[in-house]
Amino acid sequence: MQLHTIWFVIIAIFWVGFFVLEGFDFGVGVLHTIVGKTEIERRVALNTIGPWWDGNEVWLVVAGAGMFAAFPTWYATMFSALYLALLIVLLALMVRGVAMEFKGKSDGQRWRRTWMWCTTLGSLLIPLLLGVGLGDLLNGLPINSSHDFTGNFFDLLTPYGLWTGVTLLSLCLLHGSTFLKLRTTDEVRERARAAARPLGWVAIALVVGWVIWTRTVAGGPDVPQPCEVLSVIAVIFGARLAATDHDGWAFSASAIAIAATVGSIFIDLYPNVMVSSTNAAYNLTVNNAASGSYALKVMTVAAVIFFPLVLIYQGWSFHVFRARVKAPPEQTASPSIATPAAQT
Amino acid sequence: MTNDLARWQFATTSIYHFLFVPVTIGLAFLVAVLQTAWYRNDKPEYRRLTKFFGTLLLINVAVGVVTGLVQEFEFGMNWSAYSKFVGDVFGGPLAMEGLAAFFLESTFLGLWIFGWDRLPKRIHLACIWLVAAGAALSALFILAANSWMQHPVGYKLDSHGVPQLNNIWALFTNPTFLWGYVHVILASLVTGSLVMLAVCAWQLRKRREVEAFGQAARISVLVVLPVILLQMFVGNKLGEIEAKYQPVKIAAAEAQWENCQPCSFSAFQVGGGKNDETPTQLIAIPHLLSVLATGTWNGPVEGLNQLQKEDEKKYGPGNYIPNVFIQYWSMRVMAYLGSLIVLLALWGTWLVHRGTLERSKWFLRVGLVAVVTPFVMNTAGWLLTENGRQPWIVQGLMKTINANSPAVSSTDIWISLSAFVLIYIALGAADLMLMLRYGRKELDREDDAGSSDAAGKGATTIPALTY
Numbered sequence: 178m179q180l181h182t183i184w185f186v187i188i189a190i191f192w193v194g195f196f197v198l199e200g201f202d203f204g205v206g207v208l209h210t211i212v213g214k215t216e217i218e219r220r221v222a223l224n225t226i227g228p229w230w231d232g233n234e235v236w237l238v239v240a241g242a243g244m245f246a247a248f249p250t251w252y253a254t255m256f257s258a259l260y261l262a263l264l265i266v267l268l269a270l271m272v273r274g275v276a277m278e279f280k281g282k283s284d285g286q287r288w289r290r291t292w293m294w295c296t297t298l299g300s301l302l303i304p305l306l307l308g309v310g311l312g313d314l315l316n317g318l319p320i321n322s323s324h325d326f327t328g329n330f331f332d333l334l335t336p337y338g339l340w341t342g343v344t345l346l347s348l349c350l351l352h353g354s355t356f357l358k359l360r361t362t363d364e365v366r367e368r369a370r371a372a373a374r375p376l377g378w379v380a381i382a383l384v385v386g387w388v389i390w391t392r393t394v395a396g397g398p399d400v401p402q403p404c405e406v407l408s409v410i411a412v413i414f415g416a417r418l419a420a421t422d423h424d425g426w427a428f429s430a431s432a433i434a435i436a437a438t439v440g441s442i443f444i445d446l447y448p449n450v451m452v453s454s455t456n457a458a459y460n461l462t463v464n465n466a467a468s469g470s471y472a473l474k475v476m477t478v479a480a481v482i483f484f485p486l487v488l489i490y491q492g493w494s495f496h497v498f499r500a501r502v503k504a505p506p507e508q509t510a511s512p513s514i515a516t517p518a519a520q521t
Numbered sequence: 522m523t524n525d526l527a528r529w530q531f532a533t534t535s536i537y538h539f540l541f542v543p544v545t546i547g548l549a550f551l552v553a554v555l556q557t558a559w560y561r562n563d564k565p566e567y568r569r570l571t572k573f574f575g576t577l578l579l580i581n582v583a584v585g586v587v588t589g590l591v592q593e594f595e596f597g598m599n600w601s602a603y604s605k606f607v608g609d610v611f612g613g614p615l616a617m618e619g620l621a622a623f624f625l626e627s628t629f630l631g632l633w634i635f636g637w638d639r640l641p642k643r644i645h646l647a648c649i650w651l652v653a654a655g656a657a658l659s660a661l662f663i664l665a666a667n668s669w670m671q672h673p674v675g676y677k678l679d680s681h682g683v684p685q686l687n688n689i690w691a692l693f694t695n696p697t698f699l700w701g702y703v704h705v706i707l708a709s710l711v712t713g714s715l716v717m718l719a720v721c722a723w724q725l726r727k728r729r730e731v732e733a734f735g736q737a738a739r740i741s742v743l744v745v746l747p748v749i750l751l752q753m754f755v756g757n758k759l760g761e762i763e764a765k766y767q768p769v770k771i772a773a774a775e776a777q778w779e780n781c782q783p784c785s786f787s788a789f790q791v792g793g794g795k796n797d798e799t800p801t802q803l804i805a806i807p808h809l810l811s812v813l814a815t816g817t818w819n820g821p822v823e824g825l826n827q828l829q830k831e832d833e834k835k836y837g838p839g840n841y842i843p844n845v846f847i848q849y850w851s852m853r854v855m856a857y858l859g860s861l862i863v864l865l866a867l868w869g870t871w872l873v874h875r876g877t878l879e880r881s882k883w884f885l886r887v888g889l890v891a892v893v894t895p896f897v898m899n900t901a902g903w904l905l906t907e908n909g910r911q912p913w914i915v916q917g918l919m920k921t922i923n924a925n926s927p928a929v930s931s932t933d934i935w936i937s938l939s940a941f942v943l944i945y946i947a948l949g950a951a952d953l954m955l956m957l958r959y960g961r962k963e964l965d966r967e968d969d970a971g972s973s974d975a976a977g978k979g980a981t982t983i984p985a986l987t988y
Contacts (some may be wrong), residue, residue: 223988230630231586235627239619245596246616249608256597256604257926264937267594268944271587275948278583281988282576282955325601326928402688468609468684476613483620491628498635 180477181467184247185450187480188240189443192311195236196304196345197352198438199430202230204353206273206300210293212357212368217504219293220281225360228498230277232491234270246476250324250466251450258318258326259310262333266306273299304349305342310332311442312341316394317454324461337394339444344383348438351380351415352431359424362501370419373427379414384412384438395445404444408437526934527599527925530941532907534591536900537945541585541952543899546660546706547713548578549653554740555597560646566733569964574717574737575633575649582630584948591941599934603914603924610676610686611666626655631770634987653710660705670915671906672766680938684918696942697766700759701906707752708902711862712895714741714748718869720960722885730964735879738888742869742878749862756855757813763909764814764822767916769832769841770909772825773848775810776800782821784810788853798826836917843911851901851908858894865891892972 205226213219224235244252256263272295280292317339319328354376357369388405392398401409415430446452450466453459467473552574559567593615596604604612632640633648640648667677675691676684692698720737725731764771776793777784786809787793793800811820825842832841865887872878914921 220988228635231631232624232628235619235624237924238590239616241593241597242612242619245604245608246612249605249612252597252608252612253601253604253926254928256594257599257601257928260598260926260929260933261936262939263594263598264940267591268940270590271944271948274587274590275583275951279951279955280581282580283958323927324605325926341932369825438851468612469679472613472686475686475689476616479613479617479620483624487620487624489629491624493634495627497632497640515587 180470180473181247181382181463183477184243184473185443185463186445188247189440191240191243192234193436193439193444194231195240196349197436198233198236199230199279200304200349200352200432200435201356201369201428202226202233202336202353203300203304203346203349205357206296206353207350208353208357208372210297211372212354212361212366212472213366214364216289217223221361221365221502221504222357223277223280223296224502225357227277227502228494229491231274231455232494234274243476247468247473248450248461248463248466249468251461254320254324254326254461254466255310255314255451258320258328259313259333261330262306262310266303269299269302269306273303300349305346308342309338311345311439312338314451315341315391315442315446317452318453319451320451320459320461321455322459324459324466327455337390340383340390344380344387344438345435347376347380347383348412348431348435351376351412351419352428355415355419355424355428355431358419359428360501362503373416373419377412377419380412380434381409381416384408384434387438388441391445393417393516397445402441402444404437404441408434408441411437414519503508523929523931523934524925526931526938527929528921530599530934530938531595533938534588534595534941534945536903537949538585538588538592539899539903540896541581542660543709543712543895544581544716545578545585546653546656547711548574548581548652548716549649549656549713550710551713551717551741551744552578553649553653554744555737556649557613560642566730566736566964570733572965573959573962574720576959577716577720577956579630579966580952580959584628584952585950586627586629597930598923598937599926600914601926601928603919606683606924607670607915610669610673610684610692612690613686613689614662614666614669618659622655622658622662624655626652626659628681629655643647648834657706657709660709661702664697664702664705665692665695667696667906668692668701671701671763671910672697673915673918683688684915685786696762698758699920700755700762704752704755704759704902707748707755708895708899709823710748711745711752712899714745715862715892715895716747717741718888722888725879725888726882726885730863731858731879733964738878739867739873742866742873745862746866746870749859749866753859753863756859760813761816763906765789767909768823769825769828769843770848770906771814772823773909774852774905775814775822776849777810777822777824779824780821780827782811783808783819784814784822786810786813787849789851792842793849795842839912839920841912843908847904847908850963851905854901855898855905858898862891862894 205222209219209222213222224353241252244255276295276299278290280289280296310333313333313335316335318326321327351373354369356372358366358373361369388401388409392401392404411430411434415427415434418427418430422428448463449460450463451461453461522665552571555567555574556571558564559571627653629648633645633652636645636648669692672695673684674695675686675688677683677687718738718741721734721741724734725738760771776787776790778798786806787800787802788803788804788806790800808818810822811818812822825845829841833839868884869878869888872881872884878884910916912920912922914924
């Protein structure tokens with residue numbers, strides 16, 4: 178395999194990893210007000226992702242920076258084309274990231290409410306808009322011969338791109354609910370189970386529709402490809418298992434569903450990295466968008482050294498905090514914890 | 522117009538980002554020191570101080586991290602022509618930053634926040650050191666990338682005239698990078714310790730927890746003294762290196778229009794900008810510029826007019842002189858405030874020696890105000906280095922005017938610039954409010970009650986819910 182193909186795969190892995198890991202963070206961010214009726218329960222829900230969400234977000238940073246290093250033209254064209262969409266993503270990432278850290282640091286009801294909605298709204302917008310962007314890569318955007326985007330914001334809102342965005346959002350919500358079920362107890366867990374039911378049906382419908390649509394957009398054979406079939410099977414399993422007590426299996430299934438869906442986009446994209454709707458000759462490909470072979474070699478060495486380390490310590494962090502999150506029992510709860518409960 | 526707006530946006534977002542970065546790097550180190558002290562001698566004050574300053578660290582990290590995301594995206598969004606041109610070389614260190622540093626910092630920060638009493642003490646201590654290492658490592662890769670823009674090395678031009686990396690080692694041994702990186706780390710330590718000193722000064726003036734905050738104040742004074750002395754030397758050395766590779770930058774910083782030998786240093790002047798090449802020098806120190814720029818008593822310094830002629834010959838017609846006013850004053854702001862910090866550190870060290878630091882009203886008053894200085898100096902430093910490179914975005918290879926995204930209109934940038942400014946004001950206000958609130962809080966009372974066996978009974982007193 179050539180180096181630029183390897184780097185295409187690495188970047189696809191980072192996007193997949195980002196959606197699998199941060200996907201449940203988004204789901205929890207949106208659902209924490211639904212599974213948590215009291216302030217304590219909402220905090221329980223947010224604390225299920227507490228130690229990890231920041232590290233999970235780095236997968237996106239490395240996906241972006243990896244594109245910059247390995248496919249500068251892809252990075253430049255995509256990021257300047259998706260300008261206003263990425264602006265909203267950035268704003269959402271900012272308020273959401275700060276909200277996680279700031280919300281618990283003051284007791285005012287308005288303060289908490291503001292940051293709570295920042296978390297919800299941010300978690301909703303990011304997967305939706307990134308999904309639109311990924312869909313557009315495959316569907317095609319107006320790109321000229323010098324690989325510059327020639328359209329405007331509304332050209333980004335292609336029906337297929339929007340469908341991809343909504344599909345990924347619904348998968349994140351399902352994924353978040355299976356994650357919450359895995360990580361909580363009692364009422365919060367039951368509410369996550371209840372939420373997973375409708376979310377599961379919606380996700381199944383959207384994924385099936387997405388696979389059919391993708392077949393007409395991506396070209397190639399009319400029958401769904403293995404990875405697309407996998408996403409359909411996994412989302413069905415995820416949705417059905419979410420109703421049972423097999424929390425681990427349900428979570429694994431929703432993780433596979435989201436991975437297979439994002440993975441399919443990249444498989445269908447290859448060897449293009451960005452399709453031009455103006456003229457197929459202007460497509461950005463792994464060949465014409467890639468860095469030189471020396472730069473790719475250096476990056477490969479860096480990835481071989483650091484990526485396994487990342488997997489080890491991030492995996493260890495998941496292992497350390499594997500226990501379910503419970504609200505502290507009333508009598509031993511410290512005053513700062515008891516107060517918010519009294520407020521709601 | 523679009524280009525100017527893109528520059529305004531990059532300047533605004535990166536200056537803002539760098540208000541938080543040095544606090545993070547510096548405080549992470551100091552919190553690690555405090556926790557190490559607790560680990561070593563088991564005194565509960567150290568544990569309480571660790572938690573106290575750890576909270577201040579977390580508040581800053583939150584804003585530092587999210588504003589860093591903007592920087593990462595901004596190259597592609599606003600500067601796509603630049604990104605296409607430099608990605609082969611410049612993208613590498615950025616991707617390595619994510620892989621090697623950012624993952625490390627954020628994963629172990631999560632482990633540290635949630636790991637109190639869940640991880641063995643030694644492992645938990647290692648976590649905060651890894652956070653500090655991740656933050657410092659992050660700056661390493663970013664500085665390597667930025668130094669390549671100042672002094673491009675380790676590349677060859679391909680058939681289209683685009684730089685291709687051919688020696689990664691050269692990027693990390695670039696003299697601009699080596700001295701620049703040390704400069705940034707020292708600046709971060711100064712920033713972190715002066716933030717810590719200011720908080721301690723406020724607390725000590727209220728006579729709260731005199732023993733604990735007195736100890737923290739002593740630590741910050743003892744960190745800041747060697748660091749600022751070293752910094753004066755390193756900053757000067759960096760100036761010499763830049764005088765070698767970017768002579769225009771340093772000539773502009775001295776508002777030196779004509780060649781000179783020996784060169785006196787203008788300590789304070791009025792005028793000296795673009796249309797006023799004969800400034801009224803109010804204070805001039807003979808030979809000092811020669812010494813600073815060349816390291817010799819009678820060294821020659823080329824003037825801007827001469828350098829402009831040389832650059833025109835080399836690169837064609839154009840203006841190769843950056844804004845001299847910004848250069849001149851950002852250099853002096855750094856040097857003068859740095860000297861004041863040296864005095865403050867010496868004063869503080871003397872008080873530590875006499876054992877009266879906690880009671881010195883005037884020192885505590887000055888120590889509180891001094892917290893502003895590192896932020897002003899850090900900003901001045903980046904103004905000096907980035908403005909001094911203009912009109913180039915990559916010295917000698919690409920001009921800033923050709924670097925912005927052709928696909929992005931000035932309307933787009935107006936929208937994003939206003940959105941960033943608004944949200945940065947909101948985040949800044951929230952951050953400042955929390956810093957003031959937590960900086961003026963009393964030390965954690967829970968640990969107070971159980972101070973005799975804080976280490977043992979932690980498990981029941983640490984809330985299960987952190988967020």
